[in-house]
Amino acid sequence: MADKPPYPRHGLTPVSSLPIDELLQELASRVSEVISGRERLRGLLDAVIGIGADLELAAILDRIVAAACTLVDARYGALGVLDDSGGLSEFRTHGMSEAEIAALGDLPTGRGILGHIIDTPEPLRLPDLAAHPASVGFPPGHPPMRTFLGVPITVRDKAWGNLYLTDKREGVQFTQDDEDLIKALAVAAGVAIDNARLYGELEASQADRERLLIFRDRDRIGRDLHDLVIQRLFASGLQLQSVVHLVEPPIAAERVRSVVEEINGGIADLRAAIFSMHQDPGQHLSATVRGLLGVVRQQLGFDPEVAFTGPVDSAVPEAVRVEVIAMLREALSNAARHSGASRVAVSVAVEQGVLTMTVTDDGCGIPATAPRRGLANLASRAEALGGMFTFGGAEPSGTRLEWTMPL
Structure with a gap:
């Protein structure tokens, strides 16, 4: 019986048959791959934690693009948000200066490669953007870009947007590992985006509840002012008016009339104040001004x-x-x-x-x-x-x- 080999075979050259320098080189390569893999996984974990640390949607989108560029060493990145008609409603970028962004003018509308991924929501890796049949070139002022990696983002099984990465540094192409990392990031991004949207809805609902409570308090205060204060002032004014003819000295009668006028003015001021308390904070200024003029008209x-x-x-x-x-x-x-x-x-x-x-x-x-x-x-x-x-x-x-x- 032949001796069994001292190691399992996986299609690799037996290390014992390699010269010592090649053996060391092979071991160093394997260690480097293991370390690199661990670092990339750690980077992915850090990215997932990072994008989930915020509940504001705009901040989350910016974190996603920045993390994606870091993970695959891309010079440029972008995240396109889809609208209901399948076009782009928002486009967040990373890697371009403010001057470069301003030079581009209007945001992309979803043509060319961007439109291809919108129509075909699947990962896409390209060694050269310009060579793809769907390419329509770049607008004036756009920085040159060659290599490309695009991955869709879904939220609750619905296409929500796409991640676009271009120009892997050192001129190399994006790899299958790069694609796998961005696909994993896209899954986490979908969860973070969904959480942010739910949080926004809850926050709006809470704001509506608080707003309703404020209006209820204003209604109560307004009713109390009207029932307890305005009516008493009005009654006092009527009583004074009923006795003014009984006051003989003209100067005393004039003072009574003056007090009646002040009471009427105070009533009008209270009514105007009550009107202001009932104004919707979201109401237009012009409508509020017209409403106040209507109250003061009396x-x-x-x-x-x-x-x-x-x-x-x-x-x-x-x-x-x-x-x-x-x-x-x-x-x-x-x-x-x-x-x-x-x-x-x-x-x-x-x-x-x-x-x-x-x-x-x-x-x-x-x-x-x-x-x-x-x-x-x-x-x-x-x-x-x-x-x-x-x-x-x-x-x-x-x-x-x-x-x-x-x-």
Whole structure:
């Protein structure tokens, strides 16, 4: 019986038959392969952990592209997100400078090789992009690219997007191992993307619940103000009006009438405040302004004029919108209670990143002896937003208030 070999055969040259230098070289090669494989697996694990460490979708997409480039040593990477019609709704890139991205102009629409992977959602490795039948070339300003690896990303068994990697460094081609690594990364990416979308839905749902609670609290406060405060003030005003004819000294009667007017003004202010409490934070500024003018109309006795210029509904942040409505409410209340005006005009304009609001009336103007506390409050509100408040006379008579605030 022949002696059994001292090692199992796997199609490899027996190490005992190799010269010592070739033996050392072969062993070094095998060790290098083992170490390289372990490093790549560790890199894949780090990438999977990294992309799952964030719940914001945009950040996850950027992490996926960066991790893919690192894993297979690609110079450039991109992630295309598919829309409902099968085109590209978003395109995240890695490896190109801002100047190179700007030079490309519009985002890809899904033609050429990108369109081929969209239509055929399977991994694709190419030694030369230009040699593929679906290639349509690069637009002006696009950096040169040759080798290519594309892998689809699925979320819940539905095509969601594609990973594109080009120009493996040192001019070599992408390998089957590279493809396997990116396919594994794509699976993890699909899970991370799905988690981010679910988190976004839950966050939106929670925000809606909190918003509903806020509106319920505002409704309760509004009802309490109306039922407990406004009605009592109204009743007090009626009682004073009923006894004013019994007051003999004219100066005393005038003071009673003045108190009645102040009560009526306070009622109007409360109604305007209640209106502001019930405004939807997502409502357009123009609609909120018109609604406030409708409430103040009862106090003024006529309809104020209003004009809008520029993107007042899209360019004004929520924090500024809230302050603008508060300042406008105070200005209109002052005009109704003190100016004796027969005309009030409101202008809201957004031009070159600056919001300008003016309120003018044809009343008696601001007396020199009038307290400046209200005006100081209007100025401090504007200054808190980095803006400015000015006031003065209007032509031919009356008052002009103006706010300017950067957006």
